Amino acid sequence: MPKPRLWLQLFERQAGQGLGRREQLCASLREAMRAGELSLDERLPASRVLAADLGLSRVTVEAAYGQLEAEGYLKRAVGRGSFVAISLPRHSARKPRSPGSPSPQLHQGPGLSRRGQRIADGGGCVDPRRPLAFAAGSPDLRAFPLELWRQLSNKRLRTDTSLLGYGDPQGHEDLRSAIAEYLNQSRGLRCRAEQVLVLTSSQQALQLLGAMLLDEGDSVWMEEPGYAGAYTAFAACGAQMQPVPVDSEGMQPQPELPRPRLIYLTPSHQYPCGMSLSLPRRLALLQLAQRESAWIVEDDYDSEFHYEGRPAPALQGLDEQGRVLYIGTFSKALFPSLRLAYLVLPEALVAPLVSARTLHDGHSAQLPQAVTADFIRQGHFAAHLRLMRQLYGERRNVLLEALQPLQSWLCPRPSPGGLQLAATLPPGQEAHWSRAAAAQGVLTPGLSALYRGSSAQDGWLLGFAALTPAEIRAAAHSLQRLQGVKPRPA
Ligand SMILES: Cc1ncc(COP(=O)(O)O)c(C=O)c1O
Known part of the structure; x- marks a missing residue:
């Protein structure tokens, strides 16, 4: 009889992935067969024993065995037990990927095309999910x-x-x-x-x-x-x-x-x-x-x-x-x-x-x-645009006013329109102050990343359209505090 092995660990790992217990057991057994952990004709534990080992009801184990038999993975004979019915091409057992970990390398197959590799290397484009101050490019959804x-x-x-x-x-x-x-x-x-x-x-x-x-x-x-x-x-x-x-x-x-x-x-x-x-x-x-x-x-x-x-x-x-x-x-x-x-x-x-x-x-x-x-x-479109133009125009003014005490350091460029405002910083300061602002919960999308040639300008692209005047002032006050300016009360 096989000892509790990899497939039992797989069973544990799959907990919390939204599968029912029966499906969880089926999935671990299929995965173990693909990984070569269970081989052709190998006998599986009796359902009563496995149920006790895994803390499942016997009915659940019986149902899982029955399902795998119907799918052709197992054969079962009354009085003899349940056996692996199939030999699958081997691959190594997949480990679950933790969120945020890099995407897996391609081990198998011919890999990405040159075009595919260029696309992957380009890093794609990701827009901000939530219009936090001062994420750029979002209209006011509220x-x-x-x-x-x-x-x-x-x-x-x-x-x-x-x-x-x-x-x-x-x-x-x-x-x-x-x-x-x-x-x-x-x-x-x-x-x-x-x-x-x-x-x-x-x-x-x-x-x-x-x-x-x-x-x-x-x-x-x-x-x-x-x-x-x-x-x-x-x-x-x-x-x-x-x-x-x-x-x-x-x-x-x-x-x-x-x-x-x-x-x-x-x-x-x-x-x-x-x-x-x-x-x-x-x-x-x-x-x-x-x-x-x-x-x-x-x-x-x-x-x-x-x-x-x-x-x-x-x-x-x-x-x-x-x-x-x-x-x-x-x-x-x-x-x-x-x-x-x-x-x-x-x-x-x-x-x-x-x-x-x-x-x-x-x-x-x-x-x-x-x-x-x-x-x-x-x-309605024309009316909506008229309203938003007025709203965003006021917000742009609020931001310009709130940045005034900082103008020797953070210098807004003319901004006759749009949802965000570019402001320049002295050379070499963007990365440091972006980190400091992020620590205060303020996003400051960088300007320098938008240059591909040699002489990048440091600065920020500050989105204002999606923020209320109070949110704009609060975020601008955080920037003022970074510079040791005592914010005026709102
Ligand atoms: C210059 C420019 N073009 C296009 C877009 C994106 O538009 P869409 O959401 O339709 O892809 C943006 C978004 O910020 C932009 O700044």
């Missing part, structure tokens, strides 16, 4: 009109069963036409609903564009500093990333850089510095793209939120040659878990990109698309 959203959803669900089926991979027609209308009126685009491709996120748009437009070794220009999500997506495609410096007029094209296949930029509100691309630069970049036969990817991620006059119309509206691919998202204007964003494409790219999208995830969920279309069409 101010979202949930009741109205529920009513619109219920209305669609009462009447429209077609939303339960597979949808158009390009996006729900109602949403595509609502988006095209909104962009033409509010952002100065010139587009038709047929050019809109609805996606789950800007990140998906970047990934899709990289896969469809870039070959390995192609040169991609992007702003320096710039958006890590774009860098990671294009680098994962094997692109040669070329950091292009920005000044007060935005991206400064550099003639000596390798000619670009694609230029990625945030013209309305440069990420992370906040300036707008000047008109001469817009025209120069369009000309350059035409001359070099390059694509321009315009990421218009947060231009709905402007606090000092309207932002310049989108670059796409100036494009006569079909070079500009425009990305917009509802992650900030509505809410991130909606998972809706869009690309506006030159007509020739629509069919190939829609086809590529069917390989990714088929299409975006239909109900949220239809509800978003109704939300826009019925005027």
Whole structure:
């Protein structure tokens, strides 16, 4: 009779993993057979003995043996006992992974592809789950009109069963036409609903564009500093990333850089510095793209939120040659878990990109698309944006005021819009003070990580939109205390 061995330990380890006792026992016995710990024809303990050893009822052990017999793992003969019925290819017993431990190396199989390895090495993109002070990039979810959203959803669900089926991979027609209308009126685009491709996120748009437009070794220009999500997506495609410096007029094209296949930029509100691309630069970049036969990817991620006059119309509206691919998202204007964003494409790219999208995830969920279309069409989107603009504008002012006592150390850059504010620190200070702030429970996303070239600027990108004025002041007071400034009462 086998001694209590590895499979009994496996049984102990599986406790607390949400399995019932019978399933737990079945799983440990299967695992022990795969690990070669129980071999063909080996006899298992009598159910009465095993029940006593493991502190189970005999009925549970009998049920587990019965299940494994039905699955073909055991054979049982009355009066003789239960025997292993199968010889499985061996592998080493898997140890449960503790949370946070690194992902296991691939021991078996041919391993990752070169592309797969680049993707894994890039580290992916993780957005903050909770809008704690001062996590960047989150809208205020507490101010979202949930009741109205529920009513619109219920209305669609009462009447429209077609939303339960597979949808158009390009996006729900109602949403595509609502988006095209909104962009033409509010952002100065010139587009038709047929050019809109609805996606789950800007990140998906970047990934899709990289896969469809870039070959390995192609040169991609992007702003320096710039958006890590774009860098990671294009680098994962094997692109040669070329950091292009920005000044007060935005991206400064550099003639000596390798000619670009694609230029990625945030013209309305440069990420992370906040300036707008000047008109001469817009025209120069369009000309350059035409001359070099390059694509321009315009990421218009947060231009709905402007606090000092309207932002310049989108670059796409100036494009006569079909070079500009425009990305917009509802992650900030509505809410991130909606998972809706869009690309506006030159007509020739629509069919190939829609086809590529069917390989990714088929299409975006239909109900949220239809509800978003109704939300826009019925005027709620414009009203929501007006309200949020006012709310976030006030919060930006509260943050600027709260940072004033620190301005010789932490210096805010002009911030005419957006959900976060860039502020610079003296050289070499970011890492130290980020740790000190974290110890006080304040997150301070670093600026220096957004530089890929040699001269990184130290500083922070401070999200304010999701925080109430009291939360902003409390977090700013924590920063003041770090510097020995006595915070003024709120
Ligand atoms: C420049 C930029 N583009 C895109 C996004 C992300 O949008 P999405 O949630 O649609 O991927 C962000 C988010 O912070 C951003 O800062």
